[in-house]
Amino acid sequence: MPAFADLNETHLFNPLWSAHARFHGAWFLAFAAGVALISLYLMWWRNEVFAPVLLGLVFAIGFWIATVFGPAYGGALVDPNGHTHTIAGIEANMFLFSVFTMLLIAALGLAARIGRAKSLNERTSRYLARHEQSARTGCAAAALYRTNGNVSG
Incomplete structure (x- = not known):
């Protein structure tokens, strides 16, 4: 999902971002896509559930760490030059990652x-x-x- 949301002029193609920031954005998207493909392979062809769920949870925890420590490194959840989307009055990233994290925690329990x-x-x-x-x-x-x-006998 982040790949679709970030492959536009508000993120990866944002002319206000430095070339190095766009490099890190592309690197992250490639990494996330690779982890997603490995997780799909493990689930569908190796019948493994625990490792893919754990990888997803690590991805989600990374989001929460970046969100919590954003002020320490000058990061922000929303780019002031980008678009702010909300779901039910909550910033879209916060809403979606909250749902994603809760589902992954439940899936981790089921996988265990x-x-x-x-x-x-x-x-x-x-x-x-x-x-x-x-x-x-x-x-x-x-x-x-x-x-x-x-x-x-």
């Missing part, structure tokens, strides 16, 4: 539960496979023992 369930399921499957194999081996040995006439 899925991970624990998956881990428990894998351990249970290994346990059952070992005991099923032992039962088959034990039954085969007992049947062989009976057919050799060692056990009556």
